[in-house]
Amino acid sequence: MERDLELTDADFARIRELIYRRAGIVLAEHKREMVYSRLAKRLRHHGLTRFGDYLARLERQPEAREWEAFTNALTTNLTAFFREAHHFPLLGEHLRGRTGPVRIWSAAASTGEEPYSIAMTLAETLGPRAQPARVIGTDIDTDALARARAGVYPLEQVHKLEEARVKRFFQKGTGRQAGLARVRPDIRAMVEFESLNLLAPGWALKGPFDAIFCRNVMIYFDKETQARILERFAPLLKPDGLLFAGHSENFSYITRAFRLRGQTVYTLA
Structure with a gap:
């Protein structure tokens, strides 16, 4: 593959170290092409031709906003509405008899599909009692969170859902918004999005939560993390x-704090 930017072995090793320190993400050796393609945009944005110069600039400015762009570029946002669908009926059954306020944390909210799916499940399960419920969606990727807050998605993605859910929970765009659908205001009002790094020494959000969703993010961390x-x-x-x-x-096999209750669902030990 012909490249116009220089990425040396030493540069790649530094990138792997920096993203591990910053976000706990373990980048495998085979991710080199992905790293090149995603970070090349940042180099071109700054008019640089060598990854070494870009990394040196980052390390000279530990508080620079470019760190956010660096982290956003190297995070993966693979998600969908009602992904791993068996979890949502389980959540509904768990909460069906609740009378107090319900709080749920989506710890890897990405572009919002998971927390909105949780909110839709609450609406289906609790009816009018769902309105005081709160779903907190957090992610390290601020670009993904901006898309999540907008709650606007391509129609082809939304149409993978049952027709009844599409009619109940989405507004179809017209004119310039044709081909898009937006999550309805009552569902958006149940969800709050916040930037959060799971590796940060302190988390701003407070419990207790009825449920925590932390799905398909731990695979990017080592066992200690x-x-x-x-x-x-x-x-x-x-x-x-x-x-x-x-x-x-x-x-x-990682912690004694939790025990397996069912298929990829855990309770406190």
Whole structure:
């Protein structure tokens, strides 16, 4: 592959170290092409031709806003409405009899599909009692969070849902918004989005939560980081709270704070 920018082995090693320190993400060797294609845009934006110069600039300015762009470029935002669909009926059953305010944390909210799916589940399960409920969606990627707050998605993505859900929870765009759909205001009002780095020494959000969704993000961390995050989740859950993991994640051998309840669903040990 012919490249117009210089990415040396040393540069790639520095990138892997910096993103691990910054966000806990472990970049495998085979991610080199992905790193080049995503960060090349940042170099061109700054008129640079060598990754070494870009990294040196970053390290000279530890508080620079470019760190945000660097992190956003290297995070992965693969998501969908009602992804891993078996989790949502379980959540509904867990909350069906609740009378107090419900609070749920989506710890890797990405572009918003997961927290909005949670809010839709609450609306379907609790009816009018869902309105005081709050879903907190957090992510390290500020670009993804901006899209999440807008709540606007391509129609082809929305039309993968059942027709009844599309009619109930989305507004179809017209004119310049043709081909797009927006989450209805009553559902958007239930969801708050905040920037949060799971590796940060302190988290601004407070528990307790009825459920925490942390799905398909732990796979980017090493075992030590996974264990540390899971131990911080435990005191934020209600005693009967649920922790939802991704389909390829297994927390049973990482921490004693949680025990497996069912398919990728955990409770406090």
